[in-house]
Amino acid sequence: MDIEKVNSMDFGEFVDVFGSVTERCPLIAPAVFSQRPFSDLEDLEQHFFAFTDALPQSGQEGVLRCHPDLAGRELQRGELSAESQREQSAAGHTSLGAAERLWLAELNAQYRARSGFPFALAARLSDRAAVPRERARRLHCPPTQELNSALGEVKKIGRRRLADLLGSHATES
Numbered sequence: 001m002d003i004e005k006v007n008s009m010d011f012g013e014f015v016d017v018f019g020s021v022t023e024r025c026p027l028i029a030p031a032v033f034s035q036r037p038f039s040d041l042e043d044l045e046q047h048f049f050a051f052t053d054a055l056p057q058s059g060q061e062g063v064l065r066c067h068p069d070l071a072g073r074e075l076q077r078g079e080l081s082a083e084s085q086r087e088q089s090a091a092g093h094t095s096l097g098a099a100e101r102l103w104l105a106e107l108n109a110q111y112r113a114r115s116g117f118p119f120a121l122a123a124r125l126s127d128r129a130a131v132p133r134e135r136a137r138r139l140h141c142p143p144t145q146e147l148n149s150a151l152g153e154v155k156k157i158g159r160r161r162l163a164d165l166l167g168s169h170a171t172e173s
């Protein structure tokens, strides 16, 4: 899909196609639609990121709360979005043993109790061993730093989802 096609979409089509760029945050794609025309993928991406960057802290925390836990209840119940399912599967979360699942659930609960939102990580850039390691490390980061790290991960996730939609190659950041 090229950027001309994106710029020619009506509101309904735009939201259908790009509504999943930020996990379960139904307001962002409709707001980004107002910013057309986009010059290229990077420009489109920047508008998605700028929306979240401009939110007050409570709104940024809200964006994070829309994310399902990694290896959490939604995964067990088959309730993840198609994108999240693919990402969690890529990180090996669909083939965990019972003990590993319990351990991750405990880390998820500890993180959520401390920060007030779920642990966010771009699962496609990670793997089964790195996810718990990174979570254990970030559990001890100062809250402001942690909010920024989590929002950075949401951007990495969105960048790759957008690149998938537009058939282009996302860089590693």
Ligand SMILES: NC(=O)N[C@H]1NC(=O)NC1=O
Residues within 6 Å of the ligand: 023, 067, 068, 069, 070, 083, 084, 087, 088, 118, 119, 120, 121, 122, 123, 124, 157
């Ligand atoms: N909690 C969290 O980071 N969830 C996400 N990460 C990812 O790569 N896909 C998700 O749904």
